[in-house]
Each structure stands twice: as C-alpha cells, then as structure tokens.
Amino acid sequence: MGLKLYNSLTRRKEELKPLEEGRVGIYVCGPTVYGHPHLGHAKSYVSFDILVRYLRYLGYSVTYVQNITDVGHLTDDADEGEDKLVVAARKERKHPMALAEYYTHSYFEDMDRLNCHRPDISPRATGHIIEQIELVKTLMEKGYAYEVNGSVYFEVAKFADYGKLSRRNLDEMLAGVRVEVSPDKKSPADFALWKKAEPNHIMQWPSPWGPGFPGWHLECSVMSMKYLGKTIDIHGGGLENQFPHHDCEIAQSEAANDVQFVRLWMHNNMITVDNQKMGKSLNNFITLKQAFAGAHERLTRHYDPIAVRQLILNSHYRSPLDFSDAALFAAQSGYQKITETVKAVRKRMATAVEGQADKKTANQLKKMREKFEAAMNDDLNTSIALSVLFELVRLTQKLLEDGNTNVGTLNLVDVLFDRLGGDVLGIVKAEYPQAGAADEQVMDKLVNVLIQQRNQARENKDFAKADELRAKLDQIGIVLEDKQEVTTWRTK
RNA sequence: GGCGGCGUAGCCAAGAGGCCUAAGGCGACGGUUUGCAAAACCGUUAUUCGCCGGUUCGAAUCCGGCCGCCGCCUCCA
Incomplete structure (x- = not known):
C-alpha cells in the first residue's frame, strides 16, 4: 500500500499519484518576513518537512518550493491597506528590503535549528514582479480581470469554481463581508491582482497600469507555475490560508491556464x-x-x-x-x-x-x-x-x-x-558533538577532572565531598551518572 | 449570521464500528540497581472516551439533541 494523504479539495484521503512517476513537485506557502518566526511557523514547516523527508525516504525525487513573501499583503482588505513590511520597516526605520533580508535570515536560522531541510527553491516575491505582471495581463486578455484607477481586480463572478476549496459560495461570502468595500470593485468579493501605488509608497514597480505593486495572492500562482509547472502535485499551507488565499490562487491560475492548478491540497492545523x-x-x-x-x-x-x-x-x-x-x-x-x-x-x-x-x-x-x-x-x-x-x-x-x-x-x-x-522524523542526529567540536573536547576534559576528584572522594568514602561536587555541577547544569565502570556527564 | 473543526487518564496525544476491559510520551507511585543519587529496567496509574438519547448482535468510533472550546469568513503558518 502506498502513501495516502488527506486532500483538502476532495476531503478524503487519497493515494498519492504524481503526474510524473517517481517525481513529486511541492509548493508550500512560505512566511511573510516581517518578524521573527514563531511556534506557528514551526508547526507548519516541520509538518511539510516531514512530508518531504518521507517522500524522499520512499524514493521519490522531490522538488520542494517554498516562497519568501517580501512584498504585498495589505494590512486590511480596504484600499487604504498598507504593506505589512512597509509598516514594520517604518517602525524600525529601515528600508523594507533590509527588513525582509534580516527576517529571512532569522527564518532560515530557526528552521535550520528545527532540523527542517531547506527547500530546493526559495523564490522571493520581489524577484518575480515581471512574471506577476504577465499573469495579470493574461487574465485581463481573457476577460477575468478589469482595471480601475491604476489597480487591477480579479472578477470573481467570471470564475464559476470560485471558492471550491473552502466550499463557500458568493452569497455567503458577501453576507460575511465585514470591512469597507472599495468603491472601485465591481463586487465586494473581487480581489486585487495589482494595486496602484501612491507616490510616497516605497515598494513600487512600473506596470502597464502605472506604478504599483502586486496583489496578495499573485506570487504563489506565479512562482509555483514557474518552477513546478501549470499543474502541481501538492500545495501546502496553513489552514487559515485556505480562504481566501488558496481559493484566489486557484481562481487566478486556472483562469489563466485552463488546467487544474493543484492535484492535492494539504493544510496543517493551528497552534494554540x-x-x-x-x-x-x-x-x-x-x-x-x-x-x-x-x-x-x-x-x-x-x-x-x-x-x-x-x-x-x-x-x-x-x-x-x-x-x-x-x-x-x-x-x-x-x-x-x-x-x-x-x-x-x-x-x-x-x-x-x-x-x-x-x-x-x-x-x-x-x-x-x-x-x-x-x-x-x-x-x-x-x-x-x-x-x-x-x-x-x-x-x-x-x-x-x-x-x-x-x-x-x-x-x-x-x-x-x-x-x-x-x-x-529528523530528531535523531547523525552525530552528537560530545567529542566533536574543539570546545566540547576541552569541556569534556574539564568535567572529567572534577569527576576524577569526586571518584577519589568516593573511594575514600568521603561522600559528603563527593555529593558536594555533584551538587555544584548540577547547579551549573551538568548531570553526573555513575555507570558500572565509569562516570559520565551530560547537560540538563 | 455563514462555513468548518474539536472535547479521550494529572498533562500532551493516537485511535474513527468488533484485534479497544483505549497506543505512545511526560508526570506520579512501588520495586530492581546505586554509598546516596542519576540513568536504565520491571510494575501500577481511563471497565472508560463532554452530557443525554438513538441505530446496531456490538459504538470512543455512526445518527440526533444539549453543553463547552477553537478556527475561518480581514494579513496571519
């Protein structure tokens, strides 16, 4: 029996059958780098790390793509929304790109410590502005998108399957709208593909519709397409991204390419x-x-x-x-x-x-x-x-x-x-540094000097002194263990 | 208001009709070992799966109601 995975799209466990035998392409929604990674990131990326590791264990050749979002993501749904990175950058008085770079390093540092394998490709959204503009152009040509005042929106009503992943219909969504709707949109459910930038907006690029920046969902469609093809085997992400992010990705991608975007959707649950x-x-x-x-x-x-x-x-x-x-x-x-x-x-x-x-x-x-x-x-x-x-x-x-x-x-x-x-599982290491690094060797010798002193005391039945030495080492986080022949030590 | 999920021992957590008189980890308790510890080993720790009904020969697992908690519907892993 082969590997079965739960597909959020069909809501069933399905046997994995990659498009190309023996090869699996995976795209996972990566972090928006505007802060240090937290426990939620750990749950998501450890989960997908396990997927990739197990697929490789089974002998699959895996291409694992995980984006770095360094632009986009408005802070709210209204037109007045500001780029999260820009907001954070202003707080820290740094250029948004400097901030993105800093937190990208922080992200990889922590993921390395969690023993997550690095993705094969970590594409940045800002490195794919041209491709994003191209996709917007395609969607406009095909009649799925419209321009108003230098911004371009995806017309949800034109895409019959919209919401198929989260299983929502338009009426429900409209009833649930809680934020102020942009007057530019034909329908409140329409979402931005390209946003017009005001002159003082730092992160902006020229486009056929004037200076602006890409909308929230575009990068994942574009980058997965570029590196994994129009149809990908597995797309993963946090459950909270199912709607609207992933449904929007589906709409954009399938409207543009006329083929299924993702065969198997995987969503990890949240941390409390x-x-x-x-x-x-x-x-x-x-x-x-x-x-x-x-x-x-x-x-x-x-x-x-x-x-x-x-x-x-x-x-x-x-x-x-x-x-x-x-x-x-x-x-x-x-x-x-x-x-x-x-x-x-x-x-x-x-x-x-x-x-x-x-x-x-x-x-x-x-x-x-x-x-x-x-x-x-x-x-x-x-x-x-x-x-x-x-x-x-x-x-x-x-x-x-x-x-x-x-x-x-x-x-x-x-x-x-x-x-x-x-x-x-990635929890057993190939090597433990006890006798590896130079510092560890010095440490080992040092502790052994004390162990010898203590064992001398034990031989002399001076248990008070022996216990005192052990207690002192314990206080600084070193635990002694008397085995049959030798005494070993470890850190707490 | 709409959509979805969850409630299993002191704590974390699998299990999704009979192999469950319910994995595993942590903790606790008793024992072996030890100068004493630590570590390790052995044993004990839910007749019961939020509550109440129902379906079934049989339910933690299916159905209905109730209670409690959580997520999404706005950026979020």
Whole structure:
C-alpha cells in the first residue's frame, strides 16, 4: 500500500499519484518576513518537512518550493491597506528590503535549528514582479480581470469554481463581508491582482497600469507555475490560508491556464497556547528564539529546538496543537531519552563482541519498520511513528543491558534509528558533538577532572565531598551518572 | 449570521464500528540497581472516551439533541 494523504479539495484521503512517476513537485506557502518566526511557523514547516523527508525516504525525487513573501499583503482588505513590511520597516526605520533580508535570515536560522531541510527553491516575491505582471495581463486578455484607477481586480463572478476549496459560495461570502468595500470593485468579493501605488509608497514597480505593486495572492500562482509547472502535485499551507488565499490562487491560475492548478491540497492545523489563539496582543505570542532561549514568561526553562520539533510530531499535522510549558517539558524529556539511547548504542558498538545480527531481534526491528511505514503511509501519522521510535528505545535499552549483544545486532538498531528517527522524523542526529567540536573536547576534559576528584572522594568514602561536587555541577547544569565502570556527564 | 473543526487518564496525544476491559510520551507511585543519587529496567496509574438519547448482535468510533472550546469568513503558518 502506498502513501495516502488527506486532500483538502476532495476531503478524503487519497493515494498519492504524481503526474510524473517517481517525481513529486511541492509548493508550500512560505512566511511573510516581517518578524521573527514563531511556534506557528514551526508547526507548519516541520509538518511539510516531514512530508518531504518521507517522500524522499520512499524514493521519490522531490522538488520542494517554498516562497519568501517580501512584498504585498495589505494590512486590511480596504484600499487604504498598507504593506505589512512597509509598516514594520517604518517602525524600525529601515528600508523594507533590509527588513525582509534580516527576517529571512532569522527564518532560515530557526528552521535550520528545527532540523527542517531547506527547500530546493526559495523564490522571493520581489524577484518575480515581471512574471506577476504577465499573469495579470493574461487574465485581463481573457476577460477575468478589469482595471480601475491604476489597480487591477480579479472578477470573481467570471470564475464559476470560485471558492471550491473552502466550499463557500458568493452569497455567503458577501453576507460575511465585514470591512469597507472599495468603491472601485465591481463586487465586494473581487480581489486585487495589482494595486496602484501612491507616490510616497516605497515598494513600487512600473506596470502597464502605472506604478504599483502586486496583489496578495499573485506570487504563489506565479512562482509555483514557474518552477513546478501549470499543474502541481501538492500545495501546502496553513489552514487559515485556505480562504481566501488558496481559493484566489486557484481562481487566478486556472483562469489563466485552463488546467487544474493543484492535484492535492494539504493544510496543517493551528497552534494554540494554553488553549488560546496565539496573538501578539494576548501576551502568549512565543517566537522560536524565545522558546530556544527560555526567554518568555510562560516558559520555565530553555528548550532544545528538537524538543519543539518532537512536540509537533507528537500530534497529527491536521490536529490543532495546544502548546504549553508542561507539554514542551514532556517533549524535552522524551527527546533526551531517545538521544541518550542512540548515543549509548553508538558507544557500545565500539566495544561489543563481533557477530552476526541476532535473528529474533532482526525480526522485531523489521516489524517496527513496517509499523512505522504503515503509520506514515496513513496521512503521515507521526504520533504513531514516534511511538514506534520509543518502542525501539525500549528494545535497545534491553539489548544494552545484556552485555553479550553483538555488533551486528547493534548495527541494525543504529541503522533503524538513523533511517526512521533521523532521515524521516529528523530528531535523531547523525552525530552528537560530545567529542566533536574543539570546545566540547576541552569541556569534556574539564568535567572529567572534577569527576576524577569526586571518584577519589568516593573511594575514600568521603561522600559528603563527593555529593558536594555533584551538587555544584548540577547547579551549573551538568548531570553526573555513575555507570558500572565509569562516570559520565551530560547537560540538563 | 455563514462555513468548518474539536472535547479521550494529572498533562500532551493516537485511535474513527468488533484485534479497544483505549497506543505512545511526560508526570506520579512501588520495586530492581546505586554509598546516596542519576540513568536504565520491571510494575501500577481511563471497565472508560463532554452530557443525554438513538441505530446496531456490538459504538470512543455512526445518527440526533444539549453543553463547552477553537478556527475561518480581514494579513496571519
């Protein structure tokens, strides 16, 4: 059985059948770079990272495109709307492009720490103004768009399928209109393809309709078309973008090209913080940098970025995830357990007895892999996939307790950790820096000096001194563990 | 007002008609181990899935009602 994914368009799980066998093109709505990335970004991009990783694990050749929105996006639906980047730039007294650059770096930095693979292509909206103008021209030629006062609007009434993704009809939408409607529009539901820029507007480009800037939804249509073709296999994004953003993308693209735009739509659900929507005004808005540093009043400690990743994988991408310090703390503990187990296996491999893998164990491992794949094939059930990883942890610890477990067996275990925990889930690392970087080596030697002193005290039965040393190290975040032969250390 | 989702142990969270007297993680408690810890291991921790009815031989899973929470309809991952 192959991979099944839930298609928001048909509202069913469907077997993935790419247009071109063995190759998958994916477009995911990327961030608007006007602030540091937050927990919501993490949920979305970790979810799609898992999709890409699993497809590659299955042997697909994947082209993963994720845009960077560095222009557009009015702050509201009325004509008076201002570009979010421009608003933020004015606050920080920087050029909008400088700001976009700064936050683009911040975005990639945090995604790297979450161990998300970089997209194959990260196209910028400002780098595709020409293509966007071309698409607007096409839509005007085909009669789907009209110009008024230097702005161009898409005439929703001309596109019969409008709203097919979110399953809304025009009447409902009109009844729900809450903002002031531009007098230029023929219908309140029409949306802007190109906006006229006032002379003092910084971000503007020449166009057949005068100076202006592209509308909110245009970039995704244009860039996905440019890099993945007129029909793409998978388009992903946050649930909140389903309407109007994705429905507008469909309208523009299909009106222009007369072919299906996206075969399979995927939407990840949202994050709440302590059961409330995360919002800047609610004092529960947590950026990833704050979470990693523990620099937020709702957090009791700093968290490993991979613990954040693990918390996200603990639930399903289509379920809402409630974020809390307690939940993150639990994820951190679980992650530590996995990490320590993997490290222990790798260490033991150097000293374990030679031999072929034990058949019974090999069989257990094979079953785990099958269970893991079955879970992932069922619309990426990472929660079950993760539980399989914990089964592997338990089995591994038992194997490690048995001093006779041979290298062949341990090697099979390590491979499974690498493939499932590493390649697919991205929570097991190929290498842990304990003995890697120069600083780590110095640190290791330093702590070992203290460990020797303490062990000397223990031999002398001076437990008061031994405990004092341990307590002092504990205070600075170093935990000692007395194993059978040696004492090891780790950071909290 | 319209559209959609959710409510499972102390916390997070899978499960979507019989394999469920409900995965997994965290926490807690008891035990093994330890100088004491930590780590690890073993065991215990929901006869029950918001509430009330119904369908069915059988429901956490389907249907109806009620209660509570959330998202979208405006930029937002």
